[in-house]
Amino acid sequence: MKVIISGGGTGGHIYPAVTIAQKILELQPDTEILFVGTKEGLESSIVPKLGYNIKYLQVEGFSRQIGLQLLKNIFTAIKSCFQAYRYIKDFRPELVIGTGGYVCGPVVLIASLCGVKTCIQEQNAVAGVTNKILSKFVDKVFLGYSEAAFNLGNAQKNIFTGNPIRPSILKVDKKDAYKFFGFSDQGKTLLISGGSRGSKSINTAMVDVYKNIDKIEGVQIIHITGKLDYENVLNSVADLQLDKTKIKILPYLHEMDMALNIADLAISRAGAIAIAELTALGVASILVPYPYATANHQELNAQAVVKAGAGLMVLDSELGKGLLLDKIIELINNDKKLINLAMKAKKLGNPNAAEDIALAALRIAKK
The missing domain is CATH 3.40.50.2000 (Glycogen Phosphorylase B;)
Incomplete structure (x- = not known):
C-alpha cells in the first residue's frame, strides 16, 4: 500500500502526522509512505531525520484584504494544486491523510477529486479553515475533540478518536x-x-x-x-x-x-x-x-x-x-x-x- 501524509508548519500538525505514520507501519510494515509539506515548516527538518521521504509544496494562507497580495495567494494556490496533482499521479497512493496546516489543503483536495480515499485529522476543539473546507470532500474526519463536530460537515464522516501522541x-x-x-x-x-x-x-x-x-x-x-x-x-x-x-x-x-x-x-x-x-x-x-x-x-x-x-x-x-x-x-x-x-x-x-x-x-x- 502507498500512503501520502500531509501536514505542516508547526509541531502540532507534524508530530501527529509522524505518529500516525509510525502506527501505520507497525500495522502494515510493507506500506510506502510519502510526506508532503513545505520547506519553511518544521517538517522540512523533522521528517527527513526520521527517515521518511518528503516532497514540498509552495503554499501560503490567503490575505483577507482584496489587493495584489490576494491575487498572489490565489496564483500560488493554483500552482500548488498542480504540484500536488503531479505528486499524486507519480506516487499513486491508495490513501491520503491530512493533519492540518495550509499545505494539506491542495494535497487532500486534489487526491479526493482524483478518486483517492482521503481523511483528515482535526486536533482542536474548533476546526481550522482548511479542515472545514476539506471536510466536505474527504471520506472520514478524525476528531481530537468531539466539540469540533459542530463546525464541520456531514456528521456521519466524523469519528472521535482523541489526538495521537508520541509512543x-x-x-x-x-x-x-x-x-x-x-x-x-x-x-x-x-x-x-x-x-x-x-x-x-x-x-x-x-x-x-x-x-x-x-x-x-x-x-x-x-x-x-x-x-x-x-x-x-x-x-x-x-x-x-x-x-x-x-x-x-x-x-x-x-x-x-x-x-x-x-x-x-x-x-x-x-x-x-x-x-x-x-x-x-x-x-x-x-x-x-x-x-x-x-x-x-x-x-x-x-x-x-x-x-x-x-x-x-x-x-x-x-x-x-x-x-x-x-x-x-x-x-x-x-x-x-x-x-x-x-x-x-x-x-x-x-x-x-x-x-x-x-x-x-x-x-x-x-x-
Missing part, C-alpha cells in the same frame, strides 16, 4: 525520570512549559511564584522558559537564592517525555497535542491558552478540559494579577483535589488514538 511518552520508567532530574519520588513535581518557543507571560508570572516560593515549599519544579526568554528569567530570579537541586530552569528540554511522566501538576499552553499528552498520562493541569491562536482555539481546547473536570484555566490576561500563584497553592497543597483532577484527566485522554486512527484509515483505503 515514547508511554514507555518512560518513572524511576529513571526522577533520577534524570535528580528529584525525589516522594515530593510533588510542578512542570511549566509555554510550548517549544516558550511564553514570556507565563515566565513573568513564574518569577512572581519564585518570589513567594515559601508558600509552596517542598515542591520540585521543572520550568522550561524557551530559548528567547531564558536569560531574562535567570536574571529576574538571580537574587532569590533558589534551591537549584529542586528548581530546574531550562531554556529547552529534549527529554520532555521524562518531565511529563513525573509531573503532578503542569502549567501549560492549551495546544491540542500538549493537552493530549497530559491527559494520556493523567496529569492535572492549569492551562493558559495562547490569546492569539487562530479562532481562539486554545481557549476552546482548555474549556473542554475544564468542562470535563480535568484541569483549571487561567487566561493570559489574568497572569499579571497573581492568579497563577493562587491556583498553584490551591492545588499543590490539596491532595484530594489534585488526585481528582488527575483521575479525570486520565479518563479524558486516549493513549491509543494513533492506533485507532491508523486502523480506521487503513480500513478506508481497503474499501
Whole structure:
C-alpha cells in the first residue's frame, strides 16, 4: 500500500502526522509512505531525520484584504494544486491523510477529486479553515475533540478518536525520570512549559511564584522558559537564592517525555497535542491558552478540559494579577483535589488514538 501524509508548519500538525505514520507501519510494515509539506515548516527538518521521504509544496494562507497580495495567494494556490496533482499521479497512493496546516489543503483536495480515499485529522476543539473546507470532500474526519463536530460537515464522516501522541511518552520508567532530574519520588513535581518557543507571560508570572516560593515549599519544579526568554528569567530570579537541586530552569528540554511522566501538576499552553499528552498520562493541569491562536482555539481546547473536570484555566490576561500563584497553592497543597483532577484527566485522554486512527484509515483505503 502507498500512503501520502500531509501536514505542516508547526509541531502540532507534524508530530501527529509522524505518529500516525509510525502506527501505520507497525500495522502494515510493507506500506510506502510519502510526506508532503513545505520547506519553511518544521517538517522540512523533522521528517527527513526520521527517515521518511518528503516532497514540498509552495503554499501560503490567503490575505483577507482584496489587493495584489490576494491575487498572489490565489496564483500560488493554483500552482500548488498542480504540484500536488503531479505528486499524486507519480506516487499513486491508495490513501491520503491530512493533519492540518495550509499545505494539506491542495494535497487532500486534489487526491479526493482524483478518486483517492482521503481523511483528515482535526486536533482542536474548533476546526481550522482548511479542515472545514476539506471536510466536505474527504471520506472520514478524525476528531481530537468531539466539540469540533459542530463546525464541520456531514456528521456521519466524523469519528472521535482523541489526538495521537508520541509512543515514547508511554514507555518512560518513572524511576529513571526522577533520577534524570535528580528529584525525589516522594515530593510533588510542578512542570511549566509555554510550548517549544516558550511564553514570556507565563515566565513573568513564574518569577512572581519564585518570589513567594515559601508558600509552596517542598515542591520540585521543572520550568522550561524557551530559548528567547531564558536569560531574562535567570536574571529576574538571580537574587532569590533558589534551591537549584529542586528548581530546574531550562531554556529547552529534549527529554520532555521524562518531565511529563513525573509531573503532578503542569502549567501549560492549551495546544491540542500538549493537552493530549497530559491527559494520556493523567496529569492535572492549569492551562493558559495562547490569546492569539487562530479562532481562539486554545481557549476552546482548555474549556473542554475544564468542562470535563480535568484541569483549571487561567487566561493570559489574568497572569499579571497573581492568579497563577493562587491556583498553584490551591492545588499543590490539596491532595484530594489534585488526585481528582488527575483521575479525570486520565479518563479524558486516549493513549491509543494513533492506533485507532491508523486502523480506521487503513480500513478506508481497503474499501
